[in-house]
Amino acid sequence: MTNNDRPTKNERRAHARDVARARADAERRRKRRNKWFLQGGIGLGIVAIAAIIAIVVVNVNNQPAVSAAGPKNMATGAIQFTGESGDVTPVTTKAVSAKGTPSAVPTSNSDGAVAVTEYVDWACPVCKQFEATYADQILDKVKSGEATLAIQPVSILDRSYQSSRYASRAANAAMCVANYAPDKFLDVQTQFFDNQPTEGTSGLTNAEIAKLVKAGGATGSNVSECLSSEQFKGWVTKSTNLVTADEALQGTQGFGTPTVVVDGKRLDDLSTVITAIDAAAK
Structure with a gap:
């Protein structure tokens, strides 16, 4: 270049x-x-x-709404039954509001009748045994007017069912039935105890729970929706916490199920329930 x-x-x-x-x-x-x-x-x-x-x-x-309010027909925290013409009849009540607490006084009591209250977990094997042994005798006393019966579902045994929350879901089912089909409550409870899953398993599925509720006679879309949405999940927790914190319901090892109270006195020996009712009726 x-x-x-x-x-x-x-x-x-x-x-x-x-x-x-x-x-x-x-x-x-x-x-x-x-x-x-x-x-x-x-x-x-x-x-x-x-x-x-x-x-x-x-x-x-x-x-669907999950409610912190209680179900209807459980104003005391329990669903109560009285005797009427030889039949066992549920007492109807309004629901407890989300900010409210169950009343400590029984909702309804026949004159002179002995008040029997059972605290049960539908996942509890001992509850199953207690009901199989004494339920018919207690109900006979309700039918005769000697006693009234209140059943309060609680959930303390989720730990026994592989983190499936079976006890809580069963307690919600109890509250769904109390709310929407109270006259079927005892029949549904029998279904749950007769078909109770073994501890250490995952318990029953939601579909299996729904089948037991239906087999007990509680049907309808409201019941189905209550089960599937676990409508009373919040109330199960709240009411269980209130019960387990009540020192009057605790034994030497704390609260356990079943706990049975006859005319305000907790029974240390569940096998004495019938004699305790007879004694209180005198």
Whole structure:
């Protein structure tokens, strides 16, 4: 290359300016593209987030209500039964509000009748044994007017069923029946004890629980929805905590099920329940 072929100083400066200008233009275009993509991405992100929020809100709104209020017909925390014309009849009451607590005084009591209260966990094997041994005798005394019977479901045995919360789900079922089909409560309770799963297993599925409730005669969409949504989940926890914290219901090893109270006195020996009722009736 000769000296004549080389670009002059001015030409080199002009070339450098052209290269710089081209690079600047390219950089401006890149920034515009990035800005567009960023704005578009943010916009799409906002739309996506809004869509997710909308879906969550819709799903939450479509979920059946889980109540911290108590079921109807359990104003004392228990469902109560009295004798009427040789039959056992549930006492109807209003529900306890979410901020309320069960009343300490029995809702209804026949004149002179002995008040029997049972605290039971439908997942409790000893409760099953107690009912098999004494339920018919106690109900005979209710039918005759000698006694009234109150049954309070609690949940203290979730730990025995592989973290499936079977005891709590069974207690919710008890409250669903008390609320929507109180006249079927005793029949449903019999179904649960007769078909009680073995401790150490995962217990019964929700579908199996629903079958037992139906087999006991409690049917209808309200019952089904109450079971599937675990409508009284909050109340199961609240009422169980109140019971287990009551020192009057605790034995030497704390609270356990079944706990039976006859005219305000907790029985240390469950085998004395019938003699205790007879003694209180005198």
